[in-house]
Amino acid sequence: MYSKEETQRLKREFWIAFAEKYPRKWMLYDTKIKDAAFKFYADNKKAQVIMEIEPRSDHKRFQYFEKMESLKNILREEHIKDLVFERHFILENGKKVSRIWVEKTGLSMNNRQHWDAVFEFFNDHMDAFERFFYEYSDYIMDIDLNE
Known part of the structure; x- marks a missing residue:
């Protein structure tokens, strides 16, 4: 088991190594959708690449989620x-969000x-997620923001 300081140091080294x-x-966070972001996550059991949709308005959150969901087959295929x-x-923290993610356990x-396996997973899946998002961003962002 690591001390709190050792864990923080290891996390810092992990993210520096990934960036290098x-x-x-x-x-x-540069999705052009307020309160929607792509995230990397890793802990002692898994690695995840996540798109989190978290506008304060549930209605707006569901609109964005439904746009993504309507593209589910394209995204998966x-x-x-x-x-x-x-x-x-x-x-x-109790906050409600909509989330789309992929994970690899055992890392x-x-x-x-x-x-290296986590970094490769992050790179491959985030790159694919971003390419998809760039291709369909006009469609995804086309919701009625006045509702």
Whole structure:
């Protein structure tokens, strides 16, 4: 078991190593949709690439989620086949979001021997997610924001 300081140091080294191996600017929060972002996540059991939709208005959140869901077959067939779509996802802090993600279990950011596999998973899946998003962004963002 790691101390809190050791865990923080290891996490910092993990993210620095990822940035060095794949030195590119990821879209992440630059989706042009307020409160929608792509995220990387890793812990001691899994790695995930996530799109989180979290506008304060449930109505707006559901509109964006439904747009993504309407493209589910294209997204799965052409980009990432194992995506999970969850309209109602509750974060640890109790916040309700909609989430679309893919994960790979059996990987640990605490195990340096897993880092290359995590980095490759992150790169491959985030790149595919971003390419899809760029291709369909006009359609996804075309919702009635006045509702």
